[in-house]
Amino acid sequence: MFKKILASVGIGAAKVDTILQTEHLLPGQRFHAEIVIKGGDAPQELSGLELALMTKAKVESDNGSYFKNQVIQQWHLSDRKTIQPGEEIRLPFTAQLHPETPITELPVRHNQSVVWLATGLSIDLALDASDKDLLYIYPNEAVKHCLGVMERAGYQMMKADVEQGFLSAPGFRSNSGIYQELEYRPNSLSLFGVKEVELSFVPEANQTHVLIELDRTFSRDGYRTLTIPHTATGLEQVRYQLEQLLR
Structure with missing residues (x-):
């Protein structure tokens, strides 16, 4: 019982990691990855696994401009599942980058272009586990x-x-x-x-x-x-x- 309470506040919670075949890609290119989920110290109910292609976008407002994290595209990988203590789940994943994915590898000193894959577990009554993988995007x-x-x-x-x-x-x-x-x-x-x-x-x-x-x-x-x-x-x-x- 004590371990279940600890897990519900994010102590000993499940962890997730995305292992990319390569992080060097072109806009619109197909990529391959393996999603690894590792159970914590107690059984946990996972309400889903999400993978998102992200960038930092400049937003113009009446009070000036600022940058915010923006989802370019998003994938839902798995539905509700219980992961046991110490259990490891491996999910192969293949998808295609959006053709308008920003280019990060450019001959410029002041480069504010960044792209990454964010992986998250939606864990009932617990803090989200998350993983962030930078991508290196080259021009076509x-x-x-x-x-x-x-x-x-x-x-x-x-x-x-x-x-x-x-x-x-x-x-x-x-x-x-x-x-x-x-x-x-x-x-x-x-x-x-x-x-x-x-x-x-x-x-x-x-x-x-x-x-x-x-x-x-x-x-x-x-x-x-x-x-x-x-x-x-x-x-x-x-x-x-x-x-x-x-x-």
């Missing part, structure tokens, strides 16, 4: 080509962050509830008066959409869009198309 080929064009055109990435909200442009719209912004500035005074460029990407299975915001010295901000097919020809044309849009 279309995004890599855009980053290379920006660098060769004399622009330096100054900041990367994730914002809460949706992108909407003719021909495409984001659907994850978050979007990433990559902020660039020219290394020298731009011939076309460009002070700043912001790139946001909306990847799909066979193409990647790009929203480009241009801040010019002598005019208001302007928006351009670009769609890059995931083909050899589409990737070859990125340099010309993006350089034309920067003019």
